[in-house]
Amino acid sequence: MLELTLDRLTKRYHNKIALDQVSTEFTQGVYGLLGANGAGKTTMLRLLCDILDPTEGEVLCNGTPIRRLGGEYRRLLGYLPQDFGYYPDFTALRYLRYIAALKALPPQTARDKVEECICLTGLKGEEKQKIRTYSGGMLRRLGVAQALLNDPRILIMDEPTSGLDPRERIRFRNIISSLSRDRIIILSTHIVSDVEYIADEILLLRAGQLIQKGTVTEVAEQVKGRVWECMVSPAEAEELGQKYAVANLKNLAGMVKVRIVSDEKPIPQAEEAEPALEDVYLYYFDQAGPQKRQTYGENPYERKENVDVSDRAL
Numbered sequence: 668m669l670e671l672t673l674d675r676l677t678k679r680y681h682n683k684i685a686l687d688q689v690s691t692e693f694t695q696g697v698y699g700l701l702g703a704n705g706a707g708k709t710t711m712l713r714l715l716c717d718i719l720d721p722t723e724g725e726v727l728c729n730g731t732p733i734r735r736l737g738g739e740y741r742r743l744l745g746y747l748p749q750d751f752g753y754y755p756d757f758t759a760l761r762y763l764r765y766i767a768a769l770k771a772l773p774p775q776t777a778r779d780k781v782e783e784c785i786c787l788t789g790l791k792g793e794e795k796q797k798i799r800t801y802s803g804g805m806l807r808r809l810g811v812a813q814a815l816l817n818d819p820r821i822l823i824m825d826e827p828t829s830g831l832d833p834r835e836r837i838r839f840r841n842i843i844s845s846l847s848r849d850r851i852i853i854l855s856t857h858i859v860s861d862v863e864y865i866a867d868e869i870l871l872l873r874a875g876q877l878i879q880k881g882t883v884t885e886v887a888e889q890v891k892g893r894v895w896e897c898m899v900s901p902a903e904a905e906e907l908g909q910k911y912a913v914a915n916l917k918n919l920a921g922m923v924k925v926r927i928v929s930d931e932k933p934i935p936q937a938e939e940a941e942p943a944l945e946d947v948y949l950y951y952f953d954q955a956g957p958q959k960r961q962t963y964g965e966n967p968y969e970r971k972e973n974v975d976v977s978d979r980a981l
């Protein structure tokens with residue numbers, strides 16, 4: 668079985684520490700790397716892909732430093748960067764054949780894999796369209812397809828769901844679930860719901876440090892006793908929003924149901940609620956300040972459909 672080990676992995680850009688002594692292991696499964704902007708997610712993924720050199724520490728694959736494995740390691744790897752390069756005037760088919768050639772796949776294998784990846788990512792029927800005509804979701808699926816051409820045992824994706832509409836998000840999650848057998852899949856995001864349902868383990872990265880790792884339930888347990896719900900008037904809700912990290916607001920018959928993440932009980936009538944992953948996210952990453960938290964949408968108490976709390980909090 669494949670095992671990736673990060674051993675005190677550190678990356679400094681001049682005097683800025685982007686990744687700070689991160690040690691952890693990955694075995695088969697889906698891992699969701701969650702963190703706010705600038706937390707160090709891209710840096711960690713690029714170190715894992717051997718695109719960046721660590722300042723200290725190392726990445727090991729089955730005990731051997733990936734530096735030493737070189738091409739042997741890269742053959743195990745599929746990578747979808749945040750902005751993957753493509754030629755807009757190529758058709759998807761031509762582009763995938765081109766990438767297959769770059770990955771040095773033998774011609775028959777290339778033809779088979781291109782077809783397989785087109786089908787797997789739901790692009791069948793659209794593969795002869797020029798990429799410039801693709802929607803954001805189709806483009807992301809094409810990105811996944813190119814990362815899969817060499818049948819990688821390790822699949823690394825940087826913010827693969829950014830800019831996708833809810834339908835494409837669900838589609839993406841289903842693709843990842845179908846790929847998860849026999850692979851290490853690591854994907855970064857700042858959108859909690861994108862990893863909540865598919866990740867076997869969640870890693871929380873804050874200011875370059877790994878602050879939590881575990882299943883969704885294990886990570887959510889970390890805020891047990893710190894999640895509160897209460898029904899208050901709109902004015903009280905506004906006041907609470909100024910003071911606390913508010914995870915959820917719902918208008919109910921003139922009153923507002925408020926979900927708050929706080930070490931202390933915010934008001935006497937607040938009741939403890941079962942923690943969820945987005946509460947954890949809010950607990951660790953709510954750096955926006957109350958003003959920003961409260962200015963989402965025209966009515967701050969209206970929970971907009973398909974808008975992630977984590978998006979709102981940042």
Ligand SMILES: Nc1ncnc2c1ncn2[C@@H]1O[C@H](COP(=O)(O)OP(=O)(O)OP(=O)(O)O)[C@@H](O)[C@H]1O
Nearest residue numbers: 680683684685702703704705706707708709710711
């Ligand atoms: N080439 C670079 N030179 C200097 N600083 C950098 C460089 N790349 C990243 N950084 C800094 O390192 C920190 C971590 O950046 P990184 O891109 O890894 O974070 P991230 O979690 O992926 O953020 P985002 O979600 O915005 O992509 C940030 O403070 C960033 O400004």
